[in-house]
Amino acid sequence: MFSIGEFARLGLVSVRMLRHYDAIGLLRPAHVDPVSGYRSYQAEQLARLHRIVAIKDLGFTLEQVRTILDEQVGTEELHGMVRLRRAELEARISADLARLRSVEARLRTIETEGHMRTAEVVLKKVPRVRVAQLAARAASYEPEDIGPVLVPLFDELCRRLEAACVRIAGPGIAHYLQEEDGSVMAHACLPVNVRPGAYDFDVVDLPAIETAATIIHRGSMDAAWSTFQVLAHWIEEHGYRSRALAREISLHVPCDIDAWVTELQIEVIPC
16 A cells, blocks of 8 residues: 555645545545554555546536546546547637737737838729638627638538539638628638539629729738728728728638738728
8 A cells, every 4th residue: 555645646646635535535545544544545546546637637626526437437438528628628729829819919000000001002803703602600700700610611611622523713712791780601712613503512703892902911810900900091091981891812821820811802982
């Protein structure tokens, strides 16, 4: 047997934690000396200790840990719980990173106020384009709501186009329709040279934009606030009004999102 100190070292936990687990009946010592009160543990108890720590680190309360252990959850089920928790943590980390990029972009915008790059805005006509399209609803137009919807849409659209043997004929296009409840219908589009048919995606013609104020944004779309502000200043200064949410043309989409190149197109009309 091992003393509580030895067992704690072998289990990579603290003596205080073992005493707490004993107090709440989660992990009792194999033996307690009736005179000294010293606790002793057996090597086989490490298996239960590891399960306790693993399940607790998944975010469960100690009471929930007790219930799970009492129900004798198997190793495969524990692996499934770990995989689920990993996916949740990765999603949370991704959302936090997106939020951080957005905050940093807003701070950069504040720092550069009064030095807007309005000379980079180009006014042009955008031609009609035929696209394959999938759409889904996002809770809002905020980047943290758009990204988790739009990225899987593009992945799924690429998969369906490949399965249908339809070639992609140009850069990806995202466009949005604002709903009355504040949500947004996000559309993932890829140019194609096919007629509408019996596909598991829509084939539609995006209408031409007679007059579009356009600008190139470099980096993640989570940090596009400063570029949109440049567009807003240009539109106001030149006597235009915007008519819709921007189209986003993905000109360059490498693995490094900080190297993305996206053209923003906003339909405008004279005031």
